[in-house]
Amino acid sequence: MNILDKVHKARELTERQIYFKDLDAQRYGKRAKAPPVHRALQQHQTSPTARYSVLGNIGGSSTETSLPQFAPAKMIEQGVDEILHLKISHSLLDYEEPSTIVLATGDAALAEYSDGFMAMVERALRKGWSVELVSWSKNISKTYLKSDWVNAWDGRFKIIYLDDFAEELLCA
Template sequence: ARELTDRQIYFRDRDRNGRPTVRHDAKASTASHHVGLAAGSSPQQTAGSSHHRRGSGSGSGSETGTAPQYAPARMIEQGVDEILHLKMLESIVDSETPSTIVLATGDAAQAEYSPGFMAMVERALKKGWKVELVSWSKNISGMYRKPEWLATWGSMFRVVFLDDYAEELLEM
């Protein structure tokens, strides 16, 4: 499943002359914030296979002509975060010697099925890993800035603010 880009949403809601269109269906107001899946398919099936698209393929026809089901974009993001939590733990467990984890997020909140990035960072630090947290200064949780937390980990934990590199990043 993939989320619609802002560009796709913009053009989806415009007619051929570029004027905004009025959408009367119930899903119109929520569709721009959701990810579409063909009914009865998984994201893996939908992403690369053309037989789930309307009017193509020779399948049973149960998917043909059905409206997509929408999953909230927030749920998709939650799933991505939890996969990253697991991948971090895999790296920590599978490596013989601790190294450095570079984590690009400012999120410290708990996830639905895991304790969140903050807990994963603490686990890594307890196992002797160094952690570099990369984030914009406005998007970083205050949990990562608490003086007592920073003092506990000393040079093992470092925050790299993207603000310092904004000019270079925007030139690309």
């Protein structure tokens, strides 16, 4: 088995995915299908309160601990982003003199097993590296576009939009 082989699994939903799933449920009512709950957790879901809290609000506490929610199981890649994060980390550790990282992604979300590309970009910038982010304008996370964040790096963070090269890319 190769580390890059697809695996059959149900991914845990992120807080953002849960937020939008709940928003869809409010908008569309019962038509919005809730993702399945992991079998190990089903036994704990005896009441609506227990669905969102491990303790079910015992003793009147308002602190809730959310149980994980999962997307339907399917064949997925696993660890691809994390391998790239590891390679970026190696560059940051192995080279004493900062250079430039060119990263082709618009993704700023957390990865399944690491902090995600945004965290890697910020680590590089904090260590004095320059980062050129290459992405399509419609696929770039708004997190990379926040002016306060961009301006904090004294011009060492640059976005290169692939849209500007679309004709050349599509004609090749």
